[in-house]
Amino acid sequence: MKDPKIFGLMAEFDNVNDAVVAARQSYSAGYRRMDAYAPFPVEELSEAVGFHRDGVALVCLVGGLLGCTAAYVLQWWINTISYPINIGGRPLHSWPSFIIVSFEMTILFSGLSAVFGMLSLNGLPMPYHPVFNVPRFDLASKDRFFIVIFASDKNYDAVRTRQFLEGLNPISVSEVPS
Amino acid sequence: MARPTEVEIGEQKAPVIQPGHSFATITDKVASIVLRRPITNGWLFGFVLCFLILQWFLLAVCWLFYRGVGVWGVNIPIGWGFAIVNFVWWIGIGHAGTLISAILLLLRQAWRNSINRFAEAMTLFAVACAGMFPLLHLGRPWLFYWLFPYSNTMTYWPNFRSPLVWDVFAVSTYLTISLVFWYVGLIPDMASLRDQATNKIVRVAYGLLSMGWRNSVRHWHRYETAYLLLAGLATPLVLSVHTVVSFDFSIGIVPGWHTTIFPPYFVAGAIYSGFAMVLVLAIPIRKFYNIEDFITDRHIENSAMVMLATGWIVAYGYAIEAFVNWYGGDPYETFLRWNRLHGPYAWSYYLLLFTNLVVPQVLWVRRIRTNPFWLFLVSLDVLVGMWLERFVIVIVSLTRDFVPSSFGQYYPTWNDWSILLGTLGFFAAGMYLFLRLLPAVSISELKTLIPQAEVTVAHAEEVHEL
Numbered sequence: 001m002k003d004p005k006i007f008g009l010m011a012e013f014d015n016v017n018d019a020v021v022a023a024r025q026s027y028s029a030g031y032r033r034m035d036a037y038a039p040f041p042v043e044e045l046s047e048a049v050g051f052h053r054d055g056v057a058l059v060c061l062v063g064g065l066l067g068c069t070a071a072y073v074l075q076w077w078i079n080t081i082s083y084p085i086n087i088g089g090r091p092l093h094s095w096p097s098f099i100i101v102s103f104e105m106t107i108l109f110s111g112l113s114a115v116f117g118m119l120s121l122n123g124l125p126m127p128y129h130p131v132f133n134v135p136r137f138d139l140a141s142k143d144r145f146f147i148v149i150f151a152s153d154k155n156y157d158a159v160r161t162r163q164f165l166e167g168l169n170p171i172s173v174s175e176v177p178s
Numbered sequence: 179m180a181r182p183t184e185v186e187i188g189e190q191k192a193p194v195i196q197p198g199h200s201f202a203t204i205t206d207k208v209a210s211i212v213l214r215r216p217i218t219n220g221w222l223f224g225f226v227l228c229f230l231i232l233q234w235f236l237l238a239v240c241w242l243f244y245r246g247v248g249v250w251g252v253n254i255p256i257g258w259g260f261a262i263v264n265f266v267w268w269i270g271i272g273h274a275g276t277l278i279s280a281i282l283l284l285l286r287q288a289w290r291n292s293i294n295r296f297a298e299a300m301t302l303f304a305v306a307c308a309g310m311f312p313l314l315h316l317g318r319p320w321l322f323y324w325l326f327p328y329s330n331t332m333t334y335w336p337n338f339r340s341p342l343v344w345d346v347f348a349v350s351t352y353l354t355i356s357l358v359f360w361y362v363g364l365i366p367d368m369a370s371l372r373d374q375a376t377n378k379i380v381r382v383a384y385g386l387l388s389m390g391w392r393n394s395v396r397h398w399h400r401y402e403t404a405y406l407l408l409a410g411l412a413t414p415l416v417l418s419v420h421t422v423v424s425f426d427f428s429i430g431i432v433p434g435w436h437t438t439i440f441p442p443y444f445v446a447g448a449i450y451s452g453f454a455m456v457l458v459l460a461i462p463i464r465k466f467y468n469i470e471d472f473i474t475d476r477h478i479e480n481s482a483m484v485m486l487a488t489g490w491i492v493a494y495g496y497a498i499e500a501f502v503n504w505y506g507g508d509p510y511e512t513f514l515r516w517n518r519l520h521g522p523y524a525w526s527y528y529l530l531l532f533t534n535l536v537v538p539q540v541l542w543v544r545r546i547r548t549n550p551f552w553l554f555l556v557s558l559d560v561l562v563g564m565w566l567e568r569f570v571i572v573i574v575s576l577t578r579d580f581v582p583s584s585f586g587q588y589y590p591t592w593n594d595w596s597i598l599l600g601t602l603g604f605f606a607a608g609m610y611l612f613l614r615l616l617p618a619v620s621i622s623e624l625k626t627l628i629p630q631a632e633v634t635v636a637h638a639e640e641v642h643e644l
Contacts, residue, residue: 011242015275015630016630016631016633017546017633017634018634019636020633021635035394035395035396036394036395037392037393037394037395038395038398039201039393039622039625040201040366040398040622040623040625040631041395041399041401041402041412041622041626042395042631042633043396043399043402044393045633045635046396046398046399047321049395049396051395051396052402053401054396054403056400056403056404056407057403057407060407067187072520074327075338077337077339078327078335080340082335083333085332085494094339097338097339097473098338100344100347100348100418100425101338101343101344101347102417102619103414104344104347104348104415105347105351105420107351107355107412107414107415107418108351108355110407110411110413111354111355111358111359111407111408111411112354112358114363114403114404114407114408115358115404115408115454117404117644118362118400118401118403118404119389120476121400122394122396122397122400122401123388124389124390124391124397125386125390126389126390127385127386127389127390128390129392131392133393133549135616137392137425138373138374139373140368140373140392140393141205141369141370141372141373141393142201142205142370142373142374142376143200143201143202143205143626162202166478
């Protein structure tokens, strides 16, 4: 019943509302392994496919804390242990002057963590993906919205899933070769 | 990115995007500039001219490296000449790009969506120009990595109590974060270009640059979080960068530098000159590339109003400087005030007041704010004015410090002027290439501005409760 040459079924929509309704109905019909594609961020659409939380903020927080700690500890260690210089009896651990570099490193590390965290959680760079096998998918970056139900979903059935998608008012439904 | 739920079309205000656009026309219009528009003679002339200036810059730099910083007009007591003036000027120009892309995003100013991309590119090239000056000024620029803390056989470390080391961290962080912010914004648009391209090589190139972006809503979700976080991080960063630049001066004890007004006054001045540069770029770009639909009169007028407002913050800074010179009663500060008004460089101070305070007041007139030609001229005037401000701060204070035996005069040389001109060539050549190779307006962010992007179906809560 499940064909290993097929990645899933793709339905194409020409407006955002149809796509959101279709995604919600697919989710209520029990489909979980699916994804939606839109030319711009649509919060309702990612909610509809059951995606609510991403880990980017957490990665960013951890990166920022690391950057801050590393920068401060480095400055403290340099000025008090590795390279102490007594200038007029002033304290070696002069923390106010360490604030700026610690701050800048917090920003640098959290910013880079947010970006690389986002890319790695998204699995990018990934130059090849089965959805690109459908010629009309080029329009996903232009003006069309797509919903793909993966063949790996436990409720997937080549015939019934196609019938289900065709009932959602799409422009077209096509197979995604893997 | 903060998606505005409605496009604000006031009775008086021009719309942020001309009505009648669909998702497809936005993609076509922006992508066609890169993919289908032939190279025009105007572009070629401008690019070649800037490229030649860049070659002149390289010659000047070669001569500088060969002979050393003695080819500049700097000498004790004026150890900081054009290099620092230009450094502060360029980095200030960069700040408007971050303000537009980060701060206005957080403030949900929908109009920023069509000007943020090229403003960010402007930031990158401006910071690159700025970064060159301290490096060229090092004397032994090949040892630039001594500025960073790394374990070395000399068992030495940078002095973390020095504002110059803070500057290294602030500027390099700023450059890095600006670069990733810009690149992250470009990823979905490069995927659009990939999908629009008909030429195979172009398609593969944009495909690689877009990292295989496939517009998945899960990806968009994480993308938006990362973009918003970057905006939130870039906001304090941009304020800190010019604050740290002002610390280079205000931590010192030289008359005219040792003042607490410097950080806010520098940040306001940076945004002032930055918006002037945004207008100097936006006015010709929207005309020659026919994108007045996306960069409308609304953008032009809003930028002019930001300039007027920040110009007044700068004016407040000048007033407080003068007040403290008098009220503080310090004889050196009193002398500084006299020197600025009557000394050998008085011309620069009066010219500064004229260009930075007097001329921009024409922006109170709405007809001038909405007239691209006059606005272009006022912006050029502000750019000159803000350069003069840094000239006054650096040169006037250093030529007259505490004792007459260490007074001096500063005369910039041909090499000083060539390098200033050369960075302008570098900046403009970079912008010319950017316009042809990358989408100058954010395609995906523009799409969120049109009514079709709005989800109007009711949210079915019960769906999620299954």
